[in-house]
Amino acid sequence: MCLVGQPGQVAVAPFSLSGANIARQVGLIRLRQGINAEYISYFLRSPDGQASLGKHTGGSVQQVINLADLRTVEVPIPPLSEQHRILAILDEAFDGIATAKANAEKNLQNARALFESHLQAVFSQRGEGWEKRPLGDVCDLLNGYAFKSEDAIADSETQLVRMGNLYGNVLNLERSPVFYPNTFAEEYRRFILNEGDIIISLTGTTGKEDYGYAVKIPECDQALLMNQRIAKFDAIKENLVNRDYLLNYLRSRIFLDALYPTANGTRQANLSSVTIKTLPIPLCSIQKQKMVSMSLESLSQETQHLESIYQQKLAALYELKKSLLHQAFSGQL
Helix, strand or coil, rough: CCCCCCCCEEEEEEEEEEEEEECCCCCEECCCCCCCHHHHHHHHCHHHHHHHHCCCEEEECCCCCCCCHHHEEEEEEEECCCCCCHHHHHHHHHHHHHHHHHHHHHHHHHHHHHHHHHHHHHHHHCCCCCCEEEEECCCCEEEEEEECCCEEEECCCCEEHHHHHHHHHCCCCCCCCCCCCCCCCHHCHHEECCCCCCEEEEEEEECCCCCEEEECCCCCCEEEEEECEEEEEEECCCCHHHHHHHHHHCCHHHHHHHHHHCCCCCCEEEECCCCCCCCCCEEECHHHHHHHHHHHHHHHHHHHHHHHHHHHHHHHHEEEEHHHHHHCCCCCC
């Protein structure tokens, strides 16, 4: 690499190689005359530069590269005028990409905020015929079971649903799956989750809102066991509350603002199912609850569609940056 002796310097930041983070900064590199520091910086962030660096990284958990190895990394060095031309193109393109990325992220936030705002309005702007009742009046809560980790097996048709599987109000059974013998489905059938069941995570980090997530169990081919520190809204009185209406309420700020202050613990926040049953729920007629749920479902689908579009735009912008950097250092720009 072009090192030693002249004024230009480039700070090499932590890199990402095949998903592994190089956690240590390489430091400052002194450059020879005729070499632009920004040019080297762009190269080291390009797919070509990352691949070159990857040949020299070491470390099982954290990948690092030392200065001696860095000196051996080969860098394509065109004349200084060509470096400036490439930099001008990249700077202009990256400014445009940064603006597009900021707009896409803002639109993504706005789409989510629109749904949250409507959800808030549904449960705060109540009219005639509404009443507040404790959750315990419309349902019971059943806590999960403390299954022993030593009983877990590599694979089966019986999976344990843990708090991490509820993260962000999304049931993700692919996230660190844990399985138990199929005989557990019968032995612990009191803790088997069925389609339509609503569950909530009871434990998280004090000072954070990383718990209190609520999901409804979809149709599933395997048996699902409910783990400790998850609770199921049990014995729901269908004549008083619609399940989808209940789920939407559990995800609203109205409910969460009442829920989080009830948590106990200094570092670990723990919710009590007994206390949850004392929290109020606004109720209207079952017919109106169904209409509210249908309206929210329609808006949720539209929001998810918009989120998908903006996420695709962000992914495309990321790939565009990679493509431009590759072109820049392979003579195609």
